[in-house]
Amino acid sequence: MNLSEYKQRYNKDDSTPGWDVIDSQLGLLYQQQEPKHWGTVIGYQLGGPDPLDGISAYESESGGAAHLHFCSYGFTSLYYDEEAVGGEFSRFGFELTFRLATALPPAEEPIWVCSLLQNLARYVFESGKWFEEYHWIPANGPIRADYDTDIVGLVFVKDPELKTVASPHGKVEFLQMFGITQVELDDIMNNKRTCKEVVESHRKTNPYFVTDLSRKSE
Numbered sequence: 159m160n161l162s163e164y165k166q167r168y169n170k171d172d173s174t175p176g177w178d179v180i181d182s183q184l185g186l187l188y189q190q191q192e193p194k195h196w197g198t199v200i201g202y203q204l205g206g207p208d209p210l211d212g213i214s215a216y217e218s219e220s221g222g223a224a225h226l227h228f229c230s231y232g233f234t235s236l237y238y239d240e241e242a243v244g245g246e247f248s249r250f251g252f253e254l255t256f257r258l259a260t261a262l263p264p265a266e267e268p269i270w271v272c273s274l275l276q277n278l279a280r281y282v283f284e285s286g287k288w289f290e291e292y293h294w295i296p297a298n299g300p301i302r303a304d305y306d307t308d309i310v311g312l313v314f315v316k317d318p319e320l321k322t323v324a325s326p327h328g329k330v331e332f333l334q335m336f337g338i339t340q341v342e343l344d345d346i347m348n349n350k351r352t353c354k355e356v357v358e359s360h361r362k363t364n365p366y367f368v369t370d371l372s373r374k375s376e
Contacts (some may be wrong), residue, residue: 159244159308160244164326165240169238173238174238175236175326176236179323179326179330180229180330184229187278187319187320188216188218189193193216197211198212207276207334209283210230212232213365214228215228215268220318221364225368226268227255227261228254229253230254233282234250234280234327234330235327240344242326245328246247248327249328250282251288252331254331255332256275256335257334257369258271266344266352268315270303270305273334290333291316291333292353293353294314295312297310301337301371307372308339308340309337310343312338313356314335318334318367334367335369336357337369341376
């Protein structure tokens with residue numbers, strides 16, 4: 159899509175081309191399901207503390223494991239943006255997803271996942287760095303604060319259901335976070351196993367990489 163076509167198709171006052179692309183991919187997967195959505199009260203560009211403009215969560219049983227499937231809105235260019243037209247990647251080029259093992263419907267509001275995603279977004283926005291498949295990070299403690307869990311780090315994989323899509327602002331990948339234990343984190347840090355090897359060790363038994371906070375260190 160060139161700039162002329164972009165101007166003809168979208169209205170600069172209220173169009174959300176990038177947001178619509180994310181919605182369309184989730185809509186293909188979840189059809190008529192209405193997600194739980196958390197929006198940002200004050201936008202980051204207006205001085206608000208949260209870089210992501212929204213986070214949605216859908217109920218899923220893909221892979222036979224009941225879980226919530228989260229998706230961020232904000233690492234890519236969401237709104238009308240003539241300068242972004244025709245780029246190779248939309249802004250940082252990805253949105254983050256996360257699958258949390260839980261009963262459906264969940265017994266509590268998983269606000270902590272939103273906080274986790276916003277914290278990662280602050281790192282990306284402030285540093286200018288981004289994540290790619292098989293990146294890993296320590297969480298410097300449990301990924302859910304003040305919670306008894308052995309999951310203390312994150313690795314990044316391509317979301318098994320949301321594929322890379324072209325938006326008017328460039329390509330959008332969906333990178334999924336997957337929680338790992340201290341043992342797995344130590345193996346990566348001490349070069350006993352690569353991040354890819356840790357990831358692949360889970361693929362046969364957990365192909366959708368659902369994070370279970372009750373999973374214990376091996």
